[in-house]
Amino acid sequence: MLINVGRIYDQKFSMLREKMYQKFDVHEGDDKEDPTDTAGYTGQFNRKKVKLESITDAEFIGLFVRDNRMKEIQQMIRTIDHDRNGYVTQTELDDIIKEVYPETRTKDLKRLIKPFCSVSNKILVDYGRFNSFVNDLVLSA
Secondary structure, three states: OOOOOHHHHHHHHHHHHHHHHOOEEOOOOOOOOOOEEOOOOOOOOOOOOOOOEEOOHHHHHHHHHHOOOHHHHHHHHHHHOOOOOOEEEHHHHHHHHHHHOHHHOOEEOHHHHHHHEOOOOOOEEEHHHHHHHHHHHHHHO
16 A cells, blocks of 8 residues: 655644744835744844835946945945845844935835845845846946
8 A cells, every 4th residue: 555645744844834924014005114033133123214215227237337336235235134145134134224225214115126136035124136137237337
């Protein structure tokens, strides 16, 4: 008699995935602030609630083309990415960019950071992809 144990593994995987996603509170499309990661820094306690101006793609790209400070950004990311998994939260990257480029402090960078988010976790940003994108922009300019 043959027994298919694949269903047991599928069920176990589903339970683990469900448990993992319960740690995150993501409010997409409901006018709430940021997704929050209950296990890590999101910046929600250090941020003042202010209306941020939108930034165009050209303005954002222009920052890096005029004055490429990706080495500073990479260094700051390395100091906070202790497990070296290649990801930081959207809020962390937003804070880092605003620290390195003070002229962006009044700008909303979320829309420009979103394309670099992980497919499976919209809170995490793949900073390797972001870095490659910026470096390609600078080289092509």
